Amino acid sequence: SETEDLVAMVREARRVVAFTGAGISTECGIPDFRSPGGLWATNRPIDYDSFVSSAGMRREAWRRVFAMEPVFRAAEPGRGHRALAHLVRIGKASAIITQNIDNLHQRSGVPAGRIVELHGNGSYATCLGCGLRHELDEIRGPFLETEEPPACRGCGGMVKTATVSFGQTMPEDEMARAAEEAEACDLFLAIGSSLVVYPAAGFPLMAKRAGARLVIVNREPTDLDPFADMTITSDIGDSLVALTQLNA
Ligand code: OAD
Numbered sequence: 001s002e003t004e005d006l007v008a009m010v011r012e013a014r015r016v017v018a019f020t021g022a023g024i025s026t027e028c029g030i031p032d033f034r035s036p037g038g039l040w041a042t043n044r045p046i047d048y049d050s051f052v053s054s055a056g057m058r059r060e061a062w063r064r065v066f067a068m069e070p071v072f073r074a075a076e077p078g079r080g081h082r083a084l085a086h087l088v089r090i091g092k093a094s095a096i097i098t099q100n101i102d103n104l105h106q107r108s109g110v111p112a113g114r115i116v117e118l119h120g121n122g123s124y125a126t127c128l129g130c131g132l133r134h135e136l137d138e139i140r141g142p143f144l145e146t147e148e149p150p151a152c153r154g155c156g157g158m159v160k161t162a163t164v165s166f167g168q169t170m171p172e173d174e175m176a177r178a179a180e181e182a183e184a185c186d187l188f189l190a191i192g193s194s195l196v197v198y199p200a201a202g203f204p205l206m207a208k209r210a211g212a213r214l215v216i217v218n219r220e221p222t223d224l225d226p227f228a229d230m231t232i233t234s235d236i237g238d239s240l241v242a243l244t245q246l247n248a
């Protein structure tokens with residue numbers, strides 16, 4: 001079966017890198033972007049320039065953050081997160097490169113140093129001016145109806161969730177780290193991503209070019225399927241759960 005083939009490939013691999021998208025978290029109750037009914041249709045992301053230039057857009061962005069917050073808080077890591085955490089724990093996987101901002105890899109027990117947050121993290125905020133971290137609790141308040149969200153307590157600058165919006169610069173360190181990991185692995189698992197958002201979606205091919213085998217686990221076909229050594233279209237949790245049995 002596909003699952004047995006996947007387990008065999010992981011067992012044979014020396015150094016695995018997982019690359020994840022929103023599809024790994026749908027079984028945890030967090031909607032993805034591009035599936036029918038996903039966030040792309042209901043809440044198309046607010047881009048960086050709109051956030052910075054429009055008070056109304058900032059209010060809307062924060063309204064969404066606090067609307068989604070209980071969903072993120074209620075979510076627990078799923079079978080996919082747990083399987084990948086296991087691969088890191090036994091020393092099989094060197095890194096999890098994620099596009100997700102839901103903090104579930106972190107909460108599944110993977111050390112922060114093994115997670116590459118390509119699109120940042122939605123569980124806290126940072127100042128766009130000085131980078132100072134702010135907790136969501138410091139920001140929540142009545143401002144959503146009327147005024148501006150609170151300014152940075154350090155420099156008075158504009159505060160935004162620590163996520164990367166469209167039009168915002170990618171985090172340099174994370175991009176460099178992702179490239180290193182993609183080039184050093186011998187098996188690259190792309191899991192639950194439509195693989196349409198660049199530069200993130202460039203890493204599977206970077207790994208492939210550097211000689212790794214590429215496995216794509218995704219319900220829907222992706223543009224990179226022709227380059228994959230194996231594609232698995234079954235449910236992610238069902239497909240990955242068997243990896244939890246592997247030993248070092
Ligand atoms: P998408 O919503 O584009 O893709 C998620 C993929 O997961 C879809 O192709 C689904 O078919 C698949 N999927 C969902 N649940 C699944 C399951 N249980 N089993 C198997 N497959 C499943 O999400 P991403 O690729 O993560 O960027 O989106 C990329 C980026 O676009 C996000 O990081 C975000 C978004 O706009 C920014 O915010 C900058």
Ligand code: ZN
Pocket residue numbers: 127128129130131132152153154155156157
């Ligand atoms: Zn500041």
